[in-house]
Amino acid sequence: MExxxxxxxxxxxxxxxSVLKQQxxxxxxxxxxxxxxxxxxxxxxxxxxxxxxxILPNDYYNAVIAVWGDTPTVEEIIE
Numbered sequence: 001m002e003x004x005x006x007x008x009x010x011x012x013x014x015x016x017x018s019v020l021k022q023q024x025x026x027x028x029x030x031x032x033x034x035x036x037x038x039x040x041x042x043x044x045x046x047x048x049x050x051x052x053x054x055i056l057p058n059d060y061y062n063a064v065i066a067v068w069g070d071t072p073t074v075e076e077i078i079e
Contacts, residue, residue: 002026003034007060015073016043017064019056043074 008020021038024031042048049072053061 007056009060009063010039011041012064012067014044014068016041016048017052017067019052019060044068045072045074045076047076048072048074 002025004024004026006022006024008022010018010020012018018039018041023034025034026032042052049065049068052064056064
């Protein structure tokens, strides 16, 4: 038995990214999804950049930053 997590970067634009995480269990060469889909959206803001840096593996983080560039494009919302 092997449990794997698949990550999909969806709707990646200069201002945001949607991250889909799914867990799969492989048993006897059959892959089955366990649990539900987990989807979060992150803005290209200072805090959004910090969050994706902490939750994404480096390859995925680097792919997002390649599109986002060096400077945040979304201002922080202060409530």
